[in-house]
Amino acid sequence: MVRHTTCIMSIPSTASIESQLPTTWSSYPCPDISTVMPGYTSRLWSQDYKPQYWSKYLVWQWLQQMVDMHQIDAASIHFQNFDVDGHQLCSMTYQDFTRAAGTVGPILYQSLNELKWRGQYPGVEFNPLDIIKSEADDFPCPFPEPSIYPADSRPHQMKKHNPRGTHLWEFIRDILLNPERNSGLLKWEDRTDGVFRFLKSEAVAQLWGKKKNNSSMTYEKLSRAMRYYYKREILEHVDGRRLVYKFGKNAQGWRESEK
DNA sequence: TACCTGTTTCCTGTTT
DNA sequence: AAAACAGGAAACAGGT
Numbered sequence: 388m389v390r391h392t393t394c395i396m397s398i399p400s401t402a403s404i405e406s407q408l409p410t411t412w413s414s415y416p417c418p419d420i421s422t423v424m425p426g427y428t429s430r431l432w433s434q435d436y437k438p439q440y441w442s443k444y445l446v447w448q449w450l451q452q453m454v455d456m457h458q459i460d461a462a463s464i465h466f467q468n469f470d471v472d473g474h475q476l477c478s479m480t481y482q483d484f485t486r487a488a489g490t491v492g493p494i495l496y497q498s499l500n501e502l503k504w505r506g507q508y509p510g511v512e513f514n515p516l517d518i519i520k521s522e523a524d525d526f527p528c529p530f531p532e533p534s535i536y537p538a539d540s541r542p543h544q545m546k547k548h549n550p551r552g553t554h555l556w557e558f559i560r561d562i563l564l565n566p567e568r569n570s571g572l573l574k575w576e577d578r579t580d581g582v583f584r585f586l587k588s589e590a591v592a593q594l595w596g597k598k599k600n601n602s603s604m605t606y607e608k609l610s611r612a613m614r615y616y617y618k619r620e621i622l623e624h625v626d627g628r629r630l631v632y633k634f635g636k637n638a639q640g641w642r643e644s645e646k
Numbered sequence: 647t648a649c650c651t652g653t654t655t656c657c658t659g660t661t662t
Numbered sequence: 663a664a665a666a667c668a669g670g671a672a673a674c675a676g677g678t
Contacts, residue, residue, distance in 0.1 A: 554652070554653085555652085555653075588666090599653090599654090601654080603654095603655090604654085606665095606666085607655095607665095607666085607667095608653090608654060608655065608656090609654095610666075610667075610668095611653085611654075611655080611656095611668090611669085612652080612653055612654075614667080614668065614669070615652080615653075615669090627661095627662085629662070629665080629666055629667080630666075
């Protein structure tokens with residue numbers, strides 16, 4: 388903890404973007420997320436209380452929260468069918484939801500309808516303001532670790548073992564899978580083989596740090612965690628190419644066919 | 647409470 | 663020379 392506070396200002400490559408920080412981030416050496424993720428803004432939207440007015444980003448958030456809350460097997464959802472804004476989401480029929488999410492569809496459909504017609508958010512339901520409060524912590528993670536339960540089994544299960552939510556490699560993967568919000572942070576070098584490259588290494592590190600509530604995260608430290616993935620075969624070593632990594636056999640959800 | 651996992655932090659040395 | 667890579671060692675934090 389002592390170490391934690393002593394290195395806060397030791398990120399030279401990010402000094403230039405610190406001046407762009409919104410006031411709520413003034414104590415962090417982090418970039419304004421809206422500069423690296425155009426889909427993200429930290430303003431308050433009164434309209435966003437209503438699903439009809441959600442952005443694509445909020446739709447993703449809602450979907451993720453539904454997956455987490457109901458312990459839904461993410462593999463059963465065709466996420467590309469939910470690449471829509473709130474207006475489009477609300478015009479989806481019951482059949483659309485079933486097509487897009489199988490047996491989970493009715494759960495999503497019902498949940499959305501409750502939000503649509505209730506006009507307010509009970510504490511346990513999805514609340515866009517929570518996104519704003521937790522800032523970058525909410526980068527969408529549309530492909531959580533697949534549940535050990537089959538898609539059609541009880542959705543209201545106990546929490547699976549994933550103590551701190553998304554792992555680093557999943558966080559990286561989900562940025563890559565969301566080009567709309569990626570904005571040049573990471574880039575596929577070989578989409579089929581799972582080879583990718585960091586374009587803004589320090590910005591990614593800060594985003595990761597933000598997610599972990601760690602304002603002193605750097606690419607140097609993040610990359611150490613990445614290197615531990617080689618042994619677990621979550622990543623495969625790519626030699627000679629700086630900032631380039633490759634997903635290994637134990638990384639899931641990055642292939643286009645898995646979407 | 648002890649233990650485990652997944653990092654986080656720090657460090658020294660090497661490579662690009 | 664600077665940035666990135668390698669990987670050991672230890673600390674840390676949340677979960678079981």
